[in-house]
Amino acid sequence: MTTPVTTSSRLPPEAMLPRPFRVIARKEETADTVTLDLEAEDGESLRFMPGQFTMLYVFGIGEVPISISGDPGSPETLVHTVRAVGAVTQAIATLDEGDPVGIRGPYGSGWPMDATEGKDVVVAAGGIGLAPVRPVLLALLADRGRYGAVSLIYGSRTPSDLLFLEELHAWRSRFDVEIEVTVDRADPGWHGDVGVVTSLLPRVAFEPENTVSVVCGPEIMMKVVAAELASRGVGSGSIYVSLERNMKCAIGFCGHCQFGPEFICRDGPVFPYERVADRMRVHAL
């Protein structure tokens, strides 16, 4: 039996109180994924670190943790990219301009932006995992001179499942970032790559001993990418992953997202891979 980690009782009471936001724009990314721009009713920006999440509440339906996919340099608009997979996310996917939602947060640890300064940065994303790393890419590109080589390797199920297509094209046209995309299945109309996401790693430039990698996607994908990065000489302390569990309170009280001795909501969701690698091999955890 595991023992819940004790949490400070000095959290402000409003930590569980959603702030009213309103949808100001929606964009259908794919058949089951939508990006919503949200604005606080009180006009106050929601500042966040890349990698953090909020608890997004659809009134009368429920609340779910969703990573922030927007630009940390433009906190006046809160952006969430949501894939409809359950009752709440289905409801989120049907929201339209003007609809109200509740927001708690931002919560959790962010991607290690300070640790990336002066380093080569390999961003690896799979499926909906591109959404939580989009703020990293936007931050890196907004201050491009502070980093070494920057690259994104991105794997998706099919070409029609690719997120942020216009942005991917725009980034590809830049000379200071490498963007490599692959899909698992395609017909001959697709001129890109078909194969597993790790097959893209040899294509992008990085010096392993001077590289920080940010990896987000299904857990098996993250393990495979981390193993491939390690085999190419990137230290497991320089590889960061974002984990997901059944988060409910988001402030380390309820224990739903306990992962060994830590709570994903409070101690994560971003972890150095070396800290969680052993636990990611435990079947029953």
Next chain:
Amino acid sequence: MSLQSLRESSELLAKLTNTELELFESLSWEVEVRDDEILFEEGEQADTFYVVIEGKVALEITSPGKRPMIIQTLGPGDLVGLSWLFPPHRWNWRARVIGDTRLVVFDAGEVRRQCQENRDLALEVYQAVADEVASRLHSTRIRLLDLYSLP
């Protein structure tokens, strides 16, 4: 382009000794293939294999009345073709070039013959191709999980 200069990008060529590389050089030539041209068709005799210098090759499966499906794409440094080493030496897939592509073509029949005469060479070649097969099997297993469809 010499095979020596391709060594950095090709895991297959990187595994060969200098002597073996010289032999492979003598059994190879460079070609430029236009976008959408077919390198080989399913069922044809596998008497060549390729290493991509620049561009992309799609391995495809076709069936009557249906659109072909791309199984995998191969890029710079990648080996195109495995069936040349294993009887009955016939291609299992179609290979189609995506975009104008430069490749090194190897005389597979002659490589096989040299391997029969030289067991050390055979060991190196089979080991290098086996590594490639293992790597592709690993990748295929991951893709079979259809990871991105999971919530």
